[in-house]
Amino acid sequence: MQPLIDNARTFGQRPEEFTGLAAGQSPEVLFITCSDSRVVPALITGARPGELFELRTAGNIVPPYASGAPSGEAATIEYAVEVLGVSDVVVCGHSHCGAVGALVRGEDLTAVPAVRDWLAHAADEPRCSDPTDPAVAEAVQNHVLTQLLRLRSYPCVERRLAEGRLRLHGWYYEVGTGAVREHRPDTDSFEAL
Numbered sequence: 001m002q003p004l005i006d007n008a009r010t011f012g013q014r015p016e017e018f019t020g021l022a023a024g025q026s027p028e029v030l031f032i033t034c035s036d037s038r039v040v041p042a043l044i045t046g047a048r049p050g051e052l053f054e055l056r057t058a059g060n061i062v063p064p065y066a067s068g069a070p071s072g073e074a075a076t077i078e079y080a081v082e083v084l085g086v087s088d089v090v091v092c093g094h095s096h097c098g099a100v101g102a103l104v105r106g107e108d109l110t111a112v113p114a115v116r117d118w119l120a121h122a123a124d125e126p127r128c129s130d131p132t133d134p135a136v137a138e139a140v141q142n143h144v145l146t147q148l149l150r151l152r153s154y155p156c157v158e159r160r161l162a163e164g165r166l167r168l169h170g171w172y173y174e175v176g177t178g179a180v181r182e183h184r185p186d187t188d189s190f191e192a193l
Contacts, residue, residue: 018049027053030080032147033092034060034099038175041092053080059099059143060091062150063121074154081156081166089157091147092171092180093140104131104139122146137172141190144170145183 012018031041032055041052055076063073080086093100099119102109109116128139148170151157160166170183172190181190 021050025050025053025084027051027080027084028087029053030055030077030084030086030089031092032057032060032062032077032090032151033173034058034094034097036094036097038096039092039094039173044092044173044178044180053084053086055080058115058118059097059103059122060093060147061099061118061121062091062147064150065154077151077154078156081154081160085165087165088167088169089151090169090171091144091151092173093144093147094173095135095137095140095175097136097140097143100140100143101134101136103143104128104136135174135176137174141170141172141183144172148183 027050029045029047029052031045031052033039033041035056035058041047041054045052053076055073057073061073062077063071065074077089080089099115099122101107102115103119103122109119122143127142128136130138148168151168152161157166157168161168170190171193172181172183174180180193182193183189184191
């Protein structure tokens, strides 16, 4: 913890780098990814403060849209699309994902009921031909595609897509190498960016 505190103490000593941020934000991208500490969107993309609007959830799950039951995730998506007017949304899964691994392996999550209930939002169990693969790459990639479909059911996303004012992207980040792959609809595969 001490290195983090030390950095936080000196972070604000460069006000010239941050003055403009007080005027507001205008990110072009909503980046939806896992809460996993090994996934750092700004590091992966090289984004500076104000360039990414982030939504981090366990397993990069996009919960079902329910107008009568608002959630922080739905509010974040709606705000990014309607208020900030982002032009792109990235759903980024990652290798060695504990949430997707738990789904694929059918792990007993009774000791962590909030986690169990949250993972129920994942929709179907991600397809995976080898559940013993520690990277769960195939399952994570299928899970990303499922979350993109779920995202399309949000009225604000559906409307902006129909207007041609929003693009959706599915990414897969390899924790051990730093490589990023994007889903290509024409080949239905994840390929290097």
